[in-house]
Amino acid sequence: MFQPRIIGALTAVGLLTQSPFLFLATGALLVWSALLPKLNPFEALYMALVARPRGLPRIDTAPPPRRFAQGMAATFMLGIALALLSAHATVAFILEALLVAALLALIFGRFCLGSYVYHVVTGRLAFANRTLPWRREAMSSLPDYVLHNREHWDKQAPGYVAGGERHWAAENPTWGIWSVPESEIRMIPDDISTRDVIELGCGTAYVSSWLARRGAKVVGIDNSEQQLETARRLQKQHGLEFPLIHGNAESVPYPDQSFDFAISEYGACLWADPKKWVAEAARLLRPGGRLHFLTNAFLLMLCAEEDETKPAPERLLRPAFGIYKMEWPGESGIEFHLSHADWVRLLRDSGFEIEDLIEIRPPEGASTRYGFVTLDWARKWPTEEVWKVKRK
Ligand SMILES: C[S@@+](CC[C@H](N)C(=O)[O-])C[C@H]1O[C@@H](n2cnc3c(N)ncnc32)[C@H](O)[C@@H]1O
Numbered sequence: 001m002f003q004p005r006i007i008g009a010l011t012a013v014g015l016l017t018q019s020p021f022l023f024l025a026t027g028a029l030l031v032w033s034a035l036l037p038k039l040n041p042f043e044a045l046y047m048a049l050v051a052r053p054r055g056l057p058r059i060d061t062a063p064p065p066r067r068f069a070q071g072m073a074a075t076f077m078l079g080i081a082l083a084l085l086s087a088h089a090t091v092a093f094i095l096e097a098l099l100v101a102a103l104l105a106l107i108f109g110r111f112c113l114g115s116y117v118y119h120v121v122t123g124r125l126a127f128a129n130r131t132l133p134w135r136r137e138a139m140s141s142l143p144d145y146v147l148h149n150r151e152h153w154d155k156q157a158p159g160y161v162a163g164g165e166r167h168w169a170a171e172n173p174t175w176g177i178w179s180v181p182e183s184e185i186r187m188i189p190d191d192i193s194t195r196d197v198i199e200l201g202c203g204t205a206y207v208s209s210w211l212a213r214r215g216a217k218v219v220g221i222d223n224s225e226q227q228l229e230t231a232r233r234l235q236k237q238h239g240l241e242f243p244l245i246h247g248n249a250e251s252v253p254y255p256d257q258s259f260d261f262a263i264s265e266y267g268a269c270l271w272a273d274p275k276k277w278v279a280e281a282a283r284l285l286r287p288g289g290r291l292h293f294l295t296n297a298f299l300l301m302l303c304a305e306e307d308e309t310k311p312a313p314e315r316l317l318r319p320a321f322g323i324y325k326m327e328w329p330g331e332s333g334i335e336f337h338l339s340h341a342d343w344v345r346l347l348r349d350s351g352f353e354i355e356d357l358i359e360i361r362p363p364e365g366a367s368t369r370y371g372f373v374t375l376d377w378a379r380k381w382p383t384e385e386v387w388k389v390k391r392k
Contacts, residue, residue: 002050003033003042004106007073011103015096020084027077034070037062069114073099109133145325145334146248149271150223152333153203157226164204168234173210175265176294176384177370178362185358185386187263187292192216195260198284200249200277200293201267205231212242216261221245221252223271250276257286269293269387273325274336274346282350285391291352292389297359297382300373301326301337309371314380343387352389360384 007026014022033040040062062070076099083092102113111133119128129135142150167174173182182188189195193215199208202220204227212218219242222228228244235241247253249268262285264270268277281291302320303312306329324342326335338346340357347354359382362368366375373383 001107002046003040004103006042006045008103008107011096011099014080015100018084018092020081023077023081023084027074027081030070030074030077033062034067034074037067065112065115065118068118069112072114072117073102076102105133142248143250143273145273146223146250148332148334152331153222153224153271154226155332157224157230160204160227161230164206164230164234167206168204168209168238170206173207175386176360177368177373178360178366178375178378178384179368180360180362180366185294185360187265187294187386188214189261189290189292192261196258197261197263198252198254198259199267200252200262200264200269200281201271202231202244203227203267204234205244206234207263207265208242209234209238209240211261211263212240218242219245219254219259221247221249222267223248248272250280252280252284254284256283257289259284260286260289262289262291264293264295266295267293269295270335270337271333272336274338274343278346278350278352282352282391287391289391290355290388291391292386294360294384294386296337297385298323298337298339299381300383303381304372306330311374312372312377314377347387347389351392353392354387354389356386356388358386358388360386 007030010022010026013019014026029041033042076095080092080095080099083089083095105111105113111131116128116131119125119131173188174180175182175185175187188211192211195216197208197211197216197218199205199211199218199220202208202222203224205220205222208218208220208231220228220231222231222244223246225246228246231244235244245253249264250272262281278291285291298320300312301323302316302318303314305312305317308328308331320339323337323339326337327333328335344354361382362375362378364375364379366378368375377383
């Protein structure tokens with residue numbers, strides 16, 4: 001903040017004196033800093049006056065977004081100088097007002113307009129938007145595991161593009177790691193056309209696309225902007241657009257009783273806190289509305305190896321009691337797993353009536369790209385389960 005404060009002070013003097021030469025000189029210094037970052041005069045001053053006397057470390061050379069911001073500030077300064085020199089007082093006033101607003105946002109709101117513009121013009125709109133002061137506040141109010149999972153899924157997103165493309169193109173839905181056909185587990189209710197539907201943790205939103213094609217009015221919410229970027233691209237490609245919200249499924253920006261059906265396939269039902277997302281689903285659903293979700297079977301979670309490339313053995317590796325929030329060693333994502341008794345209690349306490357619990361058994365010859373379980377295991381014990389519940 002040393003350089004912005006100095007620029008702020010010079011601007012204040014410039015505003016009071018209306019001296020074009022002061023704006024010209026400050027603009028020139030900023031151009032110099034942007035073009036020769038290793039010879040930044042403000043940083044040299046900071047080193048001499050602040051860092052060295054107090055034994056503070058040297059500042060890193062300004063990265064491109066900061067240099068772009070310096071260039072933008074220089075353009076404003078030089079514009080003001082030219083306007084003052086050519087007696088265009090109104091133009092000078094407008095440029096001064098814009099410069100002051102940007103400096104106040106930087107010094108007091110820690111929002112750098114120049115860096116924001118840099119990220120937008122280099123195609124990183126989502127990242128740029130995350131630097132907005134109100135977005136930063138919203139993010140800081142997110143629980144730690146949601147922030148962890150956001151980072152985790154932003155990193156995982158490229159690995160889910162091909163699957164998303166394949167599923168978007170599929171005429172008949174298939175579910176879970178074994179691609180079990182819809183006809184076997186009936187995740188989609190029959191009367192879905194014209195219904196209000198929300199997918200909680202939609203990822204690339206292929207489930208939402210299946211529902212939208214069946215006439216439902218769909219909204220998808222996901223914690224990962226990178227996953228949603230794929231979803232938006234596929235929406236355009238398939239000419240099927242519906243609202244996609246970047247957010248936490250534990251707190252959805254829709255009024256109570258907005259939906260008739262909520263669905264999650266390995267989305268919020270695995271990665272969000274059940275006590276929160278189930279309560280939120282109950283709030284969002286109208287009486288009689290349904291919630292269907294598919295997640296890992298609890299039994300598999302008791303047997304799964306910590307190394308997800310190794311298939312689960314035929315023995316229990318951890319106790320059932322006490323499982324809730326799970327972090328696998330070496331994995332950055334945080335999952336939630338509940339015993340059947342805990343699901344039953346939670347769903348009932350949240351206002352749901354349990355209609356079905358399906359323990360998925362893949363057909364003979366089924367295959368999966370995941371290495372944490374074999375077909376032989378999955379033919380003997382459940383690897384995935386589907387809960388179907390109805391809002392009372
Ligand atoms: C495995 S994907 C699920 C999407 C898709 N059905 C699939 O299987 O690929 C998991 C998704 O859940 C999202 N997610 C994780 N925590 C979430 C939360 N608290 N709120 C909303 N989405 C969340 C992740 O960002 C990720 O896109």
